[in-house]
Amino acid sequence: MKKHNFNAGPCILPKIALENTAKAVLELDNIGMSLIEISHRSKEFEAIIEETKNLWKELLNIPDGYHVLFLGGGASLQFCMVPFNLFEKKAAYLETGVWASKAIKEAKLFGEVNVVASSKDKNFTYIPKYEIPKDVDYFHITTNNTIYGTEIRNDIDSPVLLVADMSSDIMSRLVDVKKYGLIYGGAQKNVGPAGVTFVIVRENILGKVSRTLPSMLDYRTHIKEGSMFNTPPCFAIYTMRETLRWLKGLGGVKEMQKMNEAKANLLYNEIERNPLFTGTAEKDSRSLMNICFVMAEPYKNMEDEFMDFAKKRGMVGIKGHRSVGGFRASCYNALPIESVQALVDCMKEFEKEKALF
Ligand SMILES: *Cc1c(COP(=O)(O)O)cnc(C)c1O
Secondary structure, eight states: OEEEEEEEESOOOOOHHHHHHHHHHHOOOOOSSSSSSSOOTTTTHHHHHHHHHHHHHHHTTTTTEEEEESSSSSSHHHHHHHHHHOOOSSSEEEEOSSSHHHHHHOOOOOOOOEEEOGGGGGTTSOOOOOOSSSSSSOEEEEEEEEETTTTSOOOOOOOOOEEETTTTTTTTTTTOOOOOSSSEEEEGGGSSSSTTTEEEGGGGGHHHSSSSOOOGOHHHHHHHHTSSSOOOOOHHHHHHHHHHHHHHTOHHHHHHHHHHHHHHHHHHHEEEEHHHTTSSSSSSGGGEEEEEEEEOGGGGGGHHHHHHHHHHHHEOOOOOOOTTSEEEOOOTSSSSSHHHHHHHHHHHHHHHHHHHO
């Protein structure tokens, strides 16, 4: 049976990216060796990393003065790497979920952190209102809150340097990169497999802190060495290139955004229509990427039953995060609309079978 892969991360990737990676693992472009057994300094790999960088620049219209880096350590390492490079006296953070809280925890190791607002009071089901202070080194946001299904879907104007964790919505919509000083994320939610972290950084924000930085934690090292200071995650970068080639072939991020909106509308409309279900995130904060819902109050006891029902029809990865419960359908770029339709059909069928209405 065809599986509909709603996993939250690592997640579904384009089939063509998987096929091409599989081939390259056996033999890269008729060179008689595998992708994962050649030097990262070979001309073959140099060409791969170069093209991947250029695809990033092209797909997101990244202006001059910015660098695209491919690092290790996941988004989680960026929680401390950002303050290492940018935190002098004080920083501001918006607390919109567990990932934001983790970033805040690391930043506090460096000095005073101003948490400008938090939606913790309602289990992070909304994006809180906030004001950005002017007396801070930078302001940090998490654009998409993977666990709770909320998203900041517009680029905000910040009077101070803006830093964003875009792990789970990068390349899902057009972003005005020049409004940000630094954007980072783990690749495994929307642009590739686990193992590579992307960082888009404006060069002129670096070198302003007074501390001495270990080489590996200094963005300038990786800029200078073109993400080749040490061995980069070659395999993951290759699959990322294939994923971005696929995205470009579809018409780029603008087209992708339209497709993501269509997918999300389809599912949110059914959640609103179907009396058995209800969404958990507030409407004006809802994410296009992670769609969270539960059984409506009188039907709470049917949750396990629906999970089984959906599983039998090929749905995978729709269990909500343990801190939210219910269901979460992650509708990342590579998820086809047919899978969303299959989930919607499944919800309708379940409603019919219950014959409650
Ligand atoms: C998954 C996720 C992270 C953690 O990423 P790692 O690469 O596993 O460290 C951080 N932030 C957000 C928004 C995420 O979705």
